[in-house]
Amino acid sequence: MLVAKNIEFHYIKDQSFIIPDISLNQGEQLLILGKSGSGKTTILNILGGLLKPIMGEILIGGTSLYQLNGASLDKFRGKNIGIIFQKPHILSPLTVEENLQLANFFSGANGGKNEILLKDLGIFDKRKAKVNTLSEGEAQRVSIARALANSPKVILADEPTASLDDDNAEKVVKLLKEQAEKFNAVLIIVTHDQRVKNHISNQITIGGEV
Numbered sequence: 001m002l003v004a005k006n007i008e009f010h011y012i013k014d015q016s017f018i019i020p021d022i023s024l025n026q027g028e029q030l031l032i033l034g035k036s037g038s039g040k041t042t043i044l045n046i047l048g049g050l051l052k053p054i055m056g057e058i059l060i061g062g063t064s065l066y067q068l069n070g071a072s073l074d075k076f077r078g079k080n081i082g083i084i085f086q087k088p089h090i091l092s093p094l095t096v097e098e099n100l101q102l103a104n105f106f107s108g109a110n111g112g113k114n115e116i117l118l119k120d121l122g123i124f125d126k127r128k129a130k131v132n133t134l135s136e137g138e139a140q141r142v143s144i145a146r147a148l149a150n151s152p153k154v155i156l157a158d159e160p161t162a163s164l165d166d167d168n169a170e171k172v173v174k175l176l177k178e179q180a181e182k183f184n185a186v187l188i189i190v191t192h193d194q195r196v197k198n199h200i201s202n203q204i205t206i207g208g209e210v
């Protein structure tokens with residue numbers, strides 16, 4: 001389902017990131033651990049079609065991501081990849097449900113799953129609330145709901161627990177796992193948060209011990 005092979009990347013010449021080959025079948029999960037600055041966000045962006053590597057190939061369901069041109073890549077991403085960013089990419093002046101509708105609009109989905117998703121994530125009661133009135137944990141769940149709104153085949157999460165207390169961190173990881181299992185999607189979490197370590201056994205570490 002998701003294959004990354006021979007990936008090389010650098011922002012500055014001679015400072016290359018070593019990115020291990022990855023091969024995950026539908027429904028498989030992977031934790032990428034690494035210290036701050038080790039390149040976790042960079043890898044996630046490469047896997048998610050947001051940052052073209054200098055060398056190598058990313059295949060999602062057999063499609064080579066960076067062979068697609070701008071508009072086709074955007075469309076493919078919207079349909080197949082859900083990214084939960086480190087800083088929630090949700091629009092604060094909009095309500096919870098409007099944020100999901102926006103994701104549906106951009107990928108051409110009909111939004112039929114929004115209600116069940118909000119219920120699963122425990123924010124259905126907040127659907128009419130503006131995001132800027134929510135707690136940090138609730139806002140994080142909205143950003144998860146938004147990333148999952150189109151039932152993506154690949155879910156990528158960048159430090160999803162970084163700003164959460166122990167209880168909420170555990171809840172968020174469990175929710176991500178549950179949702180990935182429900183959609184039979186690939187789930188990749190990148191983090192330096194040791195609390196996540198026990199939840200996903202398939203792990204790789206980049207840039208030395210965390």
Ligand SMILES: Nc1ncnc2c1ncn2[C@@H]1O[C@H](COP(=O)(O)OP(=O)(O)OP(=O)(O)O)[C@@H](O)[C@H]1O
Pocket residue numbers: 011012034035036037038039040041042043192
């Ligand atoms: N656009 C950029 N231009 C140049 N260097 C960059 C750019 N983005 C990131 N870097 C550098 O690349 C390295 C890896 O950054 P990245 O954000 O991928 O690390 P990270 O492991 O996600 O860090 P953190 O856990 O702190 O978020 C860092 O040294 C960073 O300063």
